[in-house]
Amino acid sequence: MDLALVVVIQVLYGIASLVIVSAGLAVIFGMMKVINLAHGEFLMLGGYSVVMAVQFGINLWIAIFIVAPIAVGLVGIVLERLVIRRLYGRMVDTMLATWGLSLLLIGIVTSVFGNTTAGISTPLGSFRVGGYSVSVYTLLIIAVAVVLGLALRAVLTKTQFGLIARGTMQNPAMADALGISPSKVYSATFAVGAALSGLAGGLLAPLTGVVPTMGAAFVAKAFITVIGGGPAILTGLASAAGFFGAINQVATFLSTPVFGEVALLLAAIVMLRLLPQGITGRFFKGSL
Amino acid sequence: MQRRHFLKSTGAGAAALAGGSGLLLPYAALAADEIAIGSIHDLSGGLDIYGKPMADALTLALEEQNAAGGLLGRKLRLATYDPQSNMQLYTQFAQQAALKDKVAVVHGGITSASREVIRPVLDRSKTLYFYNTQYEGGVCDRNIFCTGVTPAQTVGKLVPYAMKKWGKKIYVVAADYNYGQITSQWVKKFAQENGGSTVAIEFFPLDVTNFGPTISKIEAAKPDMLFSALVGGAHISFYRQWAAAGLNKKIPLASSTFGGGNEQIVLSAEEANGYLLSYNYFETIATPANKDFLARFHKRFGADYPCVTELAMGTYQGFKLWAEGVTKAGSIETPKMIAALESGISIDAPSGKVTIDPQTHHCILNVSLAEVKDKKFNILENYAQQAPSDTSAVCDLKKNPRDNQQYVIKA
Numbered sequence: 001m002d003l004a005l006v007v008v009i010q011v012l013y014g015i016a017s018l019v020i021v022s023a024g025l026a027v028i029f030g031m032m033k034v035i036n037l038a039h040g041e042f043l044m045l046g047g048y049s050v051v052m053a054v055q056f057g058i059n060l061w062i063a064i065f066i067v068a069p070i071a072v073g074l075v076g077i078v079l080e081r082l083v084i085r086r087l088y089g090r091m092v093d094t095m096l097a098t099w100g101l102s103l104l105l106i107g108i109v110t111s112v113f114g115n116t117t118a119g120i121s122t123p124l125g126s127f128r129v130g131g132y133s134v135s136v137y138t139l140l141i142i143a144v145a146v147v148l149g150l151a152l153r154a155v156l157t158k159t160q161f162g163l164i165a166r167g168t169m170q171n172p173a174m175a176d177a178l179g180i181s182p183s184k185v186y187s188a189t190f191a192v193g194a195a196l197s198g199l200a201g202g203l204l205a206p207l208t209g210v211v212p213t214m215g216a217a218f219v220a221k222a223f224i225t226v227i228g229g230g231p232a233i234l235t236g237l238a239s240a241a242g243f244f245g246a247i248n249q250v251a252t253f254l255s256t257p258v259f260g261e262v263a264l265l266l267a268a269i270v271m272l273r274l275l276p277q278g279i280t281g282r283f284f285k286g287s288l
Numbered sequence: 289m290q291r292r293h294f295l296k297s298t299g300a301g302a303a304a305l306a307g308g309s310g311l312l313l314p315y316a317a318l319a320a321d322e323i324a325i326g327s328i329h330d331l332s333g334g335l336d337i338y339g340k341p342m343a344d345a346l347t348l349a350l351e352e353q354n355a356a357g358g359l360l361g362r363k364l365r366l367a368t369y370d371p372q373s374n375m376q377l378y379t380q381f382a383q384q385a386a387l388k389d390k391v392a393v394v395h396g397g398i399t400s401a402s403r404e405v406i407r408p409v410l411d412r413s414k415t416l417y418f419y420n421t422q423y424e425g426g427v428c429d430r431n432i433f434c435t436g437v438t439p440a441q442t443v444g445k446l447v448p449y450a451m452k453k454w455g456k457k458i459y460v461v462a463a464d465y466n467y468g469q470i471t472s473q474w475v476k477k478f479a480q481e482n483g484g485s486t487v488a489i490e491f492f493p494l495d496v497t498n499f500g501p502t503i504s505k506i507e508a509a510k511p512d513m514l515f516s517a518l519v520g521g522a523h524i525s526f527y528r529q530w531a532a533a534g535l536n537k538k539i540p541l542a543s544s545t546f547g548g549g550n551e552q553i554v555l556s557a558e559e560a561n562g563y564l565l566s567y568n569y570f571e572t573i574a575t576p577a578n579k580d581f582l583a584r585f586h587k588r589f590g591a592d593y594p595c596v597t598e599l600a601m602g603t604y605q606g607f608k609l610w611a612e613g614v615t616k617a618g619s620i621e622t623p624k625m626i627a628a629l630e631s632g633i634s635i636d637a638p639s640g641k642v643t644i645d646p647q648t649h650h651c652i653l654n655v656s657l658a659e660v661k662d663k664k665f666n667i668l669e670n671y672a673q674q675a676p677s678d679t680s681a682v683c684d685l686k687k688n689p690r691d692n693q694q695y696v697i698k699a
Binding site for chain 1: 332334464490491492493495496497498499500501502504505507508510521522524525528529531532533534535538555556559
């Protein structure tokens with residue numbers, strides 16, 4: 001019974017971490033149709049912002065929830081101005097450009113911080129579930145994922161910015177004719193996506209070692225989740241993360257972490273064969 | 289810029305370059321008279337936590353030798369290569385060291401995987417090879433000298449001691465390559481010999497960072513103790529998540545790898561206190577020779593140098609053994625060197641006396657058992673002059689000089 005509860009918590013944690021890691025990509029790829037191969041490096045920058053901020057004596061929570069998103073959001077604005085904005089609508093070109101950016105960012109961070117593992121202790125301690133101990137930070141990740149999903153939904157549906165952003169993505173020419181500057185909207189949306197990735201990197205910092213190449217471990221999973229989710233950004237993200245996260249964690253419990261990864265990738269291949277448009281291409285049609 | 293001006297200035301530049309290289313020639317001739325020593329250690333990537341202290345120790349040993357007049361009347365020169373925790377680069381650099389830079393000896397290789405990558409390369413080119421890392425034992429090859437401790441010397445002490453202290457059920461977590469695979473079998477063997485058992489053995493690739501489900505599984509198995517043979521920067525997150533779940537207070541841990549990469553400094557004292565370890569060298573060994581060594585080391589690399597690791601000391605001792613061999617052989621030719629090193633030479637090192645066992649090309653040395661206490665090692669037991677009995681049970685290079693393989697413990 002205790003074990004069942006612990007497994008449930010770990011499965012929820014697996015789903016939540018997929019949601020958090022993929023949210024920034026869902027905004028940038030799902031809304032703007034920019035294949036951001038530098039997504040993993042945005043996570044990595046978030047991780048480094050937290051490690052740096054903590055070394056400068058800033059409170060860990062401020063570092064994770066404020067410093068990391070703002071720092072990476074600013075990086076996002078700069079990169080959008082310099083590179084991405086020239087490539088809207090040219091999907092293959094954005095792929096090449098962001099891949100270059102990804103290598104560039106890894107190179108810059110390696111030359112500044114060195115190719116070594118930095119990290120900080122996991123905060124908050126643990127609590128008991130019957131005979132088992134579970135880290136409180138695990139619960140925090142789950143809570144943040146839920147709040148993040150609800151907040152994104154609220155922003156997109158309830159605020160003027162959300163409405164304008166969705167309208168602009170659907171038809172930039174019409175938005176322009178109505179007096180909205182699409183370039184500003186694109187810039188802001190990209191910044192939001194980058195900030196979400198920064199937050200994710202910050203949240204991961206106390207759990208994993210922070211190295212310049214850490215992004216590679218997450219970028220594939222993030223893409224699989226977003227593409228598996230299909231056209232609806234939020235519903236797609238939640239359903240694909242739920243599906244893949246559960247398979248990954250259950251397989252890990254039954255065997256080893258290696259097999260967990262294999263099971264996730266196998267599930268993705270089978271699913272994309274049956275649902276080439278992603279989950280929301282067939283189910284939950286018309287949702288957000 | 290005008291074309292004419294450009295031509296003039298580049299012409300002058302080329303002339304300067306030509307003059308420069310002319311000046312360099314006598315220097316190159318001078319450098320050829322030095323003895324080159326290859327150092328192949330990961331100075332970046334996930335294994336740099338091990339590689340950097342090893343390279344530093346080699347630098348110190350070499351500088352000390354040069355200060356004492358070099359060897360055979362020649363100065364020594366370090367040829368350093370950084371394989372960046374990448375096996376492909378190991379092959380490439382081993383070839384470069386042996387064939388292009390013509391080094392007299394290669395010190396290096398950290399993981400057993402990297403050793404097995406460069407060993408055949410150096411065998412083929414008859415370049416002497418010193419592997420200075422504690423490892424799983426069993427390598428039997430006349431061209432290589434393994435100066436690190438092996439499981440019979442460490443795990444064979446650690447497992448019975450920990451079982452007496454904590455209980456008989458052991459859960460093993462290990463890195464997923466030859467080191468972890470073989471060492472975990474030794475843990476199993478020593479556990480069974482002492483009337484205990486291993487409940488489970490789990491392997492993790494070097495890049496795994498999420499240990500949540502594993503930690504729950506360990507707790508479900510209710511072992512008396514955990515044995516870790518985890519390796520590298522990513523696996524440090526195991527200790528972090530283990531402590532975050534509060535289990536470091538409930539299930540005690542012994543390890544054959546912890547501390548090798550200064551994990552005790554990266555983690556906080558609360559996260560790592562009480563872990564049980566066994567190595568040839570701990571910084572806290574209280575002998576005059578070691579105090580003197582540490583003073584020299586800190587003078588060279590700064591008073592705030594984190595910690596001289598087991599692997600760094602292995603490298604220092606490996607170099608000293610090699611230098612002793614050169615003196616004895618009076619030559620740096622590989623066959624003469626091997627013959628000299630096989631005559632049973634020994635040195636007085638900071639860890640105590642270290643002797644090369646001619647039969648196995650491994651070392652007879654002191655071993656200590658210690659526990660982690662506030663980022664330092666608190667020594668509990670000392671075992672003097674331990675022989676590499678795991679390797680000598682299977683390998684005899686005196687009888688079989690042409691043997692060339694790694695013997696693996698039968699599960």
